[in-house]
Amino acid sequence: MLPTTITTTAKKKPMLLINDAQRHRYLVRIHIVEGIAFWIRFIIICTDLSAASGNIVNNAHDSLRYLVVILLFELFTSFILFIADSLYVILRYLGRVFYESDSDDLCNERKYLWPLATLTCLKQIDCYYDHPHLILLTRVCILIGFWLLRFIAFCLACACGNQYSPRGIAYAVISSFSLVISVFTIITEYLHYKRLWTYHPQNNYDATYNKAHLCFLPYSLINDQRITEWGTSTCKRGKKCESKSLFHLLVYHSGEDQFKPKHDEQNPTVFGFHQTKTNLAYIISQDARGFIPSLKGMLGAGVYFATSINHTETKAHNFGAYICVKVSLGRVYRTNKREMPSSTEKYDTVYYEHESGNDEFCILNSEQIQSWIITVNEDFDVNSNDRDMFNETLYTPCF
Numbered sequence: 489m490l491p492t493t494i495t496t497t498a499k500k501k502p503m504l505l506i507n508d509a510q511r512h513r514y515l516v517r518i519h520i521v522e523g524i525a526f527w528i529r530f531i532i533i534c535t536d537l538s539a540a541s542g543n544i545v546n547n548a549h550d551s552l553r554y555l556v557v558i559l560l561f562e563l564f565t566s567f568i569l570f571i572a573d574s575l576y577v578i579l580r581y582l583g584r585v586f587y588e589s590d591s592d593d594l595c596n597e598r599k600y601l602w603p604l605a606t607l608t609c610l611k612q613i614d615c616y617y618d619h620p621h622l623i624l625l626t627r628v629c630i631l632i633g634f635w636l637l638r639f640i641a642f643c644l645a646c647a648c649g650n651q652y653s654p655r656g657i658a659y660a661v662i663s664s665f666s667l668v669i670s671v672f673t674i675i676t677e678y679l680h681y682k683r684l685w686t687y688h689p690q691n692n693y694d695a696t697y698n699k700a701h702l703c704f705l706p707y708s709l710i711n712d713q714r715i716t717e718w719g720t721s722t723c724k725r726g727k728k729c730e731s732k733s734l735f736h737l738l739v740y741h742s743g744e745d746q747f748k749p750k751h752d753e754q755n756p757t758v759f760g761f762h763q764t765k766t767n768l769a770y771i772i773s774q775d776a777r778g779f780i781p782s783l784k785g786m787l788g789a790g791v792y793f794a795t796s797i798n799h800t801e802t803k804a805h806n807f808g809a810y811i812c813v814k815v816s817l818g819r820v821y822r823t824n825k826r827e828m829p830s831s832t833e834k835y836d837t838v839y840y841e842h843e844s845g846n847d848e849f850c851i852l853n854s855e856q857i858q859s860w861i862i863t864v865n866e867d868f869d870v871n872s873n874d875r876d877m878f879n880e881t882l883y884t885p886c887f
């Protein structure tokens with residue numbers, strides 16, 4: 489069954505701290521403050537522990553139970569965050585000193601260190617391959633989890649201070665201020681995540697978008713812009729990958745990769761690729777009708793798609809924006825010639841199987857398109873003065 493009529497979504501407004509450089513500076517400073525606050529709390533709790541363990545009079549020894557648990561919570565949360573933040577600073581600001589060479593060994597080493605530095609190690613779990621947009625959201629959730637554990641430590645310190653004053657009191661006071669600072673950190677981290685997935689290259693944040701439009705993915709995040717060896721895919725599933733996620737396709741698969749429909753599959757869903765001018769892509773993204781089918785063409789009237797990103801380079805008449813769609817083919821008319829089906833044929837899609845393997849297809853109705861993601865090569869953007877100046881270097885280490 490084909491999708492229902494396409495409608496438009498609600499209006500979107502620019503977010504807070506949208507300036508990448510400003511937000512990044514803010515994040516670095518707030519994490520430095522968090523690091524300093526951690527060491528102050530750590531020294532206080534160690535001092536309390538030392539005093540409690542050396543004094544067994546008046547049941548002061550019992551306060552050890554509280555203090556040890558608080559110390560463990562701190563080591564599991566703030567200390568891990570401090571190590572990750574320190575590693576991030578080393579890799580980001582001193583990385584050029586350590587990694588002057590681009591040899592594979594050094595690149596691989598850096599590849600393993602960045603997930604530790606950005607707390608994105610969980611991206612190795614299979615589900616994140618299909619949903620790469622959840623990687624940074626998980627980082628935010630980890631920070632919220634850390635905050636909750638520290639809040640429990642704060643409550644324990646209050647209880648300890650109540651029973652065994654002055655043990656735990658100084659820690660509780662400093663911790664209360666630190667928890668407030670951490671709330672700002674979490675809010676800023678959430679904005680950092682949101683910024684990536686609500687990015688609009690034409691800087692038009694008041695526009696309404698077609699329901700099928702998922703997002704604009706920054707060009708620097710697609711697979712081919714992040715790899716050093718051309719044509720390689722970063723998807724660990726390799727050629728056997730059967731992911732149906734557009735996010736996965738763009739972030740982890742080479743522009744050469746194709747996902748062709750199986751011959752015996754009924755109403756197959758495939759990925760299609762269309763390249764056009766950046767301005768036309770913006771119009772399509774905001775038009776409630778989406779793609780307007782052409783009145784004529786090699787395979788007849790309809791909307792044309794290539795089966796790989798790279799193949800659009802030889803098929804397109806206009807360049808700059810890649811529209812990657814997920815589309816239901818419906819009834820497929822297969823051919824290995826440049827021909828239009830006869831008028832008696834019942835079909836929704838003409839699928840042209842090239843001898844070279846670079847297949848293409850033409851769908852009759854744009855409502856067959858389920859969703860799309862647009863990625864814009866900034867070098868072709870004619871409206872470069874109005875462009876949203878997105879800083880991709882803040883995000884590429886996370887993928």
Ligand SMILES: [Zn+2]
Nearest residue numbers: 723725729731
């Ligand atoms: Zn894959």
